[in-house]
Amino acid sequence: MRVYLENLTKEYEGRKILDIGTLLIEDGALCGIIGPNGAGKSTLLNLIAGLIKPTEGSLLYGEGLSSSAPFREMTMVFQAPYLIRTTVEKNIAYPLKLRGWADVAIECRIEELTEELGLTNFRKQKSWTLSGGEAQKVALARALSFRPRLLLLDEPTANVDPSTTAEIERMLRKINEKEGTTVVLVTHNLVQAKRVCKEVLFMDQGEVVEFGISETLLRDPKQELTKRFVAGELLT
Amino acid sequence: MEQIAIGFQEAIDLLITGDAELYEIVGLSLMVSLSAVILSTFLGVPCGALIGTHNFPLKNALLRIIYTLMSLPPVIAGLVVFLFIMRRGPLGMWGITYTPTAMIIAQVCLVTPIITGLTYNIVRDKAPKVKSLAVTLGAGRLESLKLLIFELRIGIMAAIVTGFGRALSEVGAVMIVGGNIKGKTRVMTTYIAQLKSMGDYSTAIAVGIVLLILAFLINTFLYNVQQKVEK
Ligand SMILES: Nc1ncnc2c1ncn2[C@@H]1O[C@H](COP(=O)(O)OP(=O)(O)OP(=O)(O)O)[C@@H](O)[C@H]1O
Ligand SMILES: [Mg+2]
Numbered sequence: 001m002r003v004y005l006e007n008l009t010k011e012y013e014g015r016k017i018l019d020i021g022t023l024l025i026e027d028g029a030l031c032g033i034i035g036p037n038g039a040g041k042s043t044l045l046n047l048i049a050g051l052i053k054p055t056e057g058s059l060l061y062g063e064g065l066s067s068s069a070p071f072r073e074m075t076m077v078f079q080a081p082y083l084i085r086t087t088v089e090k091n092i093a094y095p096l097k098l099r100g101w102a103d104v105a106i107e108c109r110i111e112e113l114t115e116e117l118g119l120t121n122f123r124k125q126k127s128w129t130l131s132g133g134e135a136q137k138v139a140l141a142r143a144l145s146f147r148p149r150l151l152l153l154d155e156p157t158a159n160v161d162p163s164t165t166a167e168i169e170r171m172l173r174k175i176n177e178k179e180g181t182t183v184v185l186v187t188h189n190l191v192q193a194k195r196v197c198k199e200v201l202f203m204d205q206g207e208v209v210e211f212g213i214s215e216t217l218l219r220d221p222k223q224e225l226t227k228r229f230v231a232g233e234l235l236t
Numbered sequence: 237m238e239q240i241a242i243g244f245q246e247a248i249d250l251l252i253t254g255d256a257e258l259y260e261i262v263g264l265s266l267m268v269s270l271s272a273v274i275l276s277t278f279l280g281v282p283c284g285a286l287i288g289t290h291n292f293p294l295k296n297a298l299l300r301i302i303y304t305l306m307s308l309p310p311v312i313a314g315l316v317v318f319l320f321i322m323r324r325g326p327l328g329m330w331g332i333t334y335t336p337t338a339m340i341i342a343q344v345c346l347v348t349p350i351i352t353g354l355t356y357n358i359v360r361d362k363a364p365k366v367k368s369l370a371v372t373l374g375a376g377r378l379e380s381l382k383l384l385i386f387e388l389r390i391g392i393m394a395a396i397v398t399g400f401g402r403a404l405s406e407v408g409a410v411m412i413v414g415g416n417i418k419g420k421t422r423v424m425t426t427y428i429a430q431l432k433s434m435g436d437y438s439t440a441i442a443v444g445i446v447l448l449i450l451a452f453l454i455n456t457f458l459y460n461v462q463q464k465v466e467k
Binding site: 049050051072074075076078082084085094095099142143 | 369
């Protein structure tokens with residue numbers, strides 16, 4: 001699903017922390033957002049997710065550029081996953097129950113997702129007994145369950161080991177390719193951005209500094225700020 | 237000390253022999269307090285959840301009132317309810333003075349603020365996370381509230397148990413609106429007060445012990461429910 005941001009700003013107590021001119025995230029994009037701490041990446045994602053309201057400007061969604069947020073068709077995965085205090089499978093089933101899916105369909109979908117993410121043996125396990133990486137995979141399975149048109153992720157692999165990270169990355173690429181889901185991924189891992197994303201957006205101090213094809217932007221950035229950031233991050 | 241020992245003995249005798257009057261009193265106590273708690277739960281839990289998730293003018297004032305009402309002396313609750321339902325009161329036409337209905341209403345007034353206040357406290361801490369989750373998964377308002385109550389069910393259960401303890405153990409409210417009429421509105425606590433004034437200490441202790449045993453059994457039951465919910 002396409003997202004169009006128009007003169008979007010966000011202020012907290014008079015301090016402007018986000019100032020995005022216009023920005024179009026195309027339908028079917030797999031877009032990474034990178035930038036230093038406090039750049040406003042999470043704030044931007046929360047705005048798109050409809051969790052907070054912009055101070056000025058507007059956000060438009062979908063083909064018809066509708067101004068009402070399509071809560072039933074988009075979702076977000078947080079850095080620290082919040083799982084419902086119940087079993088893994090009931091967590092995955094929750095968004096489907098909300099959407100009135102039949103029990104059989106829910107069962108099929110759970111089976112499909114748990115298999116794909118290596119969670120089959122955890123289906124009946126209580127959410128609070130899972131390890132951090134397992135919990136993150138459950139949060140991802142739950143987010144994907146209803147086949148969202150737009151998937152937002154805020155540093156989903158920050159506390160996850162390399163092999164689980166690889167699994168999550170593979171999943172993101174797959175749903176983007178096979179199901180055409182638009183994916184927006186905030187990450188601090190530039191190698192990950194390079195591996196996963198088709199386009200990358202570099203933010204600093206609440207502004208978009210550079211937006212382009214990930215290969216090009218990360219190899220040969222145009223802006224001085226981006227150059228410094230990419231060089232610094234890729235070296236350390 | 238001796239009175240307590242005799243009372244203990246008598247309590248066991250009373251329970252074994254199955255004193256009909258005692259059973260009736262115990263039954264009414266449970267009926268009144270359970271009804272009051274069920275009603276208060278339906279009033280207090282949604283109110284506490286709504287106050288915990290919304291900001292509105294005078295919210296702080298409202299909270300202070302709720303906290304004050306949490307420690308409302310039962311006699312005052314009883315008195316106010318009585319003034320409403322007495323023959324010349326605004327609800328006098330209901331004709332419910334000295335009935336179990338009046339006792340239930342008085343206890344609802346006592347217990348609802350407790351359940352509301354305790355629910356509010358739990359909700360306030362956890363609500364933002366649960367709400368974000370609900371919104372991002374596409375839940376509507378009512379569905380979000382349901383998820384919130386589901387997530388906080390253990391704490392809410394504890395609030396309900398606390399309210400129930402308060403209802404079962406208070407004397408003042410049920411005494412004023414119920415009147416401790418034998419066979420009609422006599423409950424355990426008013427019975428104990430009466431036995432004491434008649435100087436029948438050992439029976440008073442015996443009924444007191446029955447009251448404690450009941451409270452223990454009910455809490456054990458709720459604890460088990462809680463454990464089940466967790467599994
Ligand atoms: N509710 C709030 N009230 C006041 N300031 C806020 C609030 N939320 C965010 N900020 C400020 O907005 C700025 C951007 O925060 P944001 O969380 O979007 O950064 P970020 O790019 O996600 O950083 P990180 O990489 O550390 O996650 C920060 O300076 C932060 O202190
Ligand atoms: Mg962030």
